[in-house]
Amino acid sequence: MPAPVFSEPTHEGLALANRLDAQVPGVLRAADVPSLSIVILRKGKPILTRAWGEQSPGVPASTRTLYNTASLAKPITATVILTMISKGKLGLDDRMADAWVDPDIASDPRISLLTPRLSMSHQTGFPNWRDGKLVFKFDPGTNYGYSGEGIEYLVAYAQKITGKRLDVLAQKYVLKPLGMTSTAYTEQPWFAGPVAQPFANGKYIQPSIQKEPLGSDDVYTTPTDYARFLQAAMSGKGLTKGVLAEQRHIQTGDKGTQCPPAIKAVCPTRSGFGLGWQLFEFGAKTVMMHTGNDEGEFTIAYAIPSTGEAAVLMTNAGHGVRAIVPLIDTLGMDPEFSAYLKGLASQ
Numbered sequence: 001m002p003a004p005v006f007s008e009p010t011h012e013g014l015a016l017a018n019r020l021d022a023q024v025p026g027v028l029r030a031a032d033v034p035s036l037s038i039v040i041l042r043k044g045k046p047i048l049t050r051a052w053g054e055q056s057p058g059v060p061a062s063t064r065t066l067y068n069t070a071s072l073a074k075p076i077t078a079t080v081i082l083t084m085i086s087k088g089k090l091g092l093d094d095r096m097a098d099a100w101v102d103p104d105i106a107s108d109p110r111i112s113l114l115t116p117r118l119s120m121s122h123q124t125g126f127p128n129w130r131d132g133k134l135v136f137k138f139d140p141g142t143n144y145g146y147s148g149e150g151i152e153y154l155v156a157y158a159q160k161i162t163g164k165r166l167d168v169l170a171q172k173y174v175l176k177p178l179g180m181t182s183t184a185y186t187e188q189p190w191f192a193g194p195v196a197q198p199f200a201n202g203k204y205i206q207p208s209i210q211k212e213p214l215g216s217d218d219v220y221t222t223p224t225d226y227a228r229f230l231q232a233a234m235s236g237k238g239l240t241k242g243v244l245a246e247q248r249h250i251q252t253g254d255k256g257t258q259c260p261p262a263i264k265a266v267c268p269t270r271s272g273f274g275l276g277w278q279l280f281e282f283g284a285k286t287v288m289m290h291t292g293n294d295e296g297e298f299t300i301a302y303a304i305p306s307t308g309e310a311a312v313l314m315t316n317a318g319h320g321v322r323a324i325v326p327l328i329d330t331l332g333m334d335p336e337f338s339a340y341l342k343g344l345a346s347q
Helices: 010-030 068-088 109-113 115-121 148-162 166-175 223-235 241-247 261-266 321-331 335-347
Strands: 033-042 045-058 269-274 276-281 285-294 297-304 311-314
Touching: 010 033, 010 045, 010 241, 033 223, 033 321, 045 223, 045 269, 068 148, 068 166, 068 223, 068 241, 068 285, 115 148, 115 261, 115 335, 148 166, 223 311, 223 335, 261 335, 276 335, 297 321, 321 335
Parallel strands: none
Antiparallel strands: 033 045, 033 311, 269 276, 276 285, 285 297, 297 311
């Protein structure tokens, strides 16, 4: 069954809850977003766990409502792999072709260049998703290209090496150690009831629930459980110092795509992808962030290890970002990061 509520609001959290309670219902109506569920952390500890709206027609959302994380699954999967690397089960720069090759590219010599590092930093050269057949769009390691296929290739490699499914590996290396009892890669008996029904194009649609685990999408969780994951991400739990440093190091830049000229004044000093996380550097401060966006879901999570500030926000609408942008000031986020997000939203 889903885990209990993560925390009761702190004094700071109660004040924030009052402000959000006054604002969120109207924002949800204006944005046509059924629900929003959040956890806010300050100095590494939760100050507020809250949900508004409906998880499905006539059913109120609660802190136990399960949301499809969409691409917020990727940081979890990457952490499974990085924990295995920390324990010596895999190598960050191992040649994946020694254990796994997708039949679509078996005759391409570039398979020898593929490594876990390139998969987790989106440098495989694969498209986001294959169009019938997997192909290289560019030589591995020479460019950045966001790719769910790259994550799934890494998952196939890890499963081949270990002989175990991703969901089993995730339970062993991340979910169970962190107490994430409300998180699952595949359909579970306890999904009955609390799953948020996705909303797209003005109507509710059927949720996408997997029988076989995906590393890049369709993991179900609560913001409460994901906040536990954010706490671990900030502390580096389960990772060696060397692996943690690689995770938080910009492996590949975004060539300015995250900094439109019009908002240059509020842009980070540097940005790009680390291992599993998008990274934004504001001087000596690094923000780890990822979003998820499917047809009927939008989610976002970020963490700032140096200050302990973090948050996860989940909606059951593909356009859920419309209900999050108006709340940026109210949430009291890091000033530099919030100014940057507002700048992006204005473009």
